Amino acid sequence: MSEFHIAELNVARLRYDINDPRIADFVNNLDRVNAAAERSEGFVWRLKDEGGTSVEMTREADPMVIPNLSVWTDVTSLENFVFKTVHKRIYDRRAEWFEIMDRMHFVMWPVPLGHEPSLEEAWARLDHYNKNDSSDRAFGWEHVPTANLWRTERCAGSAA
DSSP: OOSEEEEEEEEEEESSOTTOGGGHHHHHHHHHHHHHHHHSTTEEEEOOOTTSOOTTOOSSSOTTEEEEEEEESOHHHHHHHHHHSHHHHHHTTHHHHEEOOSSOOEEEEEEETTOOOOHHHHHHHHHHHHHHOSOSSSBOGGGOTTOHHHHHHHHHHHHO
16 A cells, blocks of 8 residues: 555646637536535545635736646546546547646655645646656656556547
8 A cells, every 4th residue: 555645636728718608518527527526536635715716826927827736646547537427528529628738747756645636736847847857756648657548549539
């Protein structure tokens, strides 16, 4: 049994205001995707406000940048959720709703069992990853040799 879980932060910049009808499919599926996460094997915790999401929690001056922060027992559980659940259908449509960011926007890192990272801690890990590349302190899928679903998706995406 590991002494650590895996935290992840994923941020995105909306193309349109959260209330714009052009992203209604994204907004209307948030509860569904979040519920799927919470039912997934290996899910531990996720950041959410009273409304059940984290879309209005950002440190950026830009309110169009939205975060997603969660904790999983292991990378495999997170990867299965991302690529083998309803999340994948939403993920495949991300270009409709989100702009391409000019730096890494996804990071993972180990957290002690029971730790619920703050958004500030998560942003610091993402900043570290962007400044120092992948390390045991802050990393992406490429740092995990067993992250095969991600590798398959990346290759399929580049062929399209």
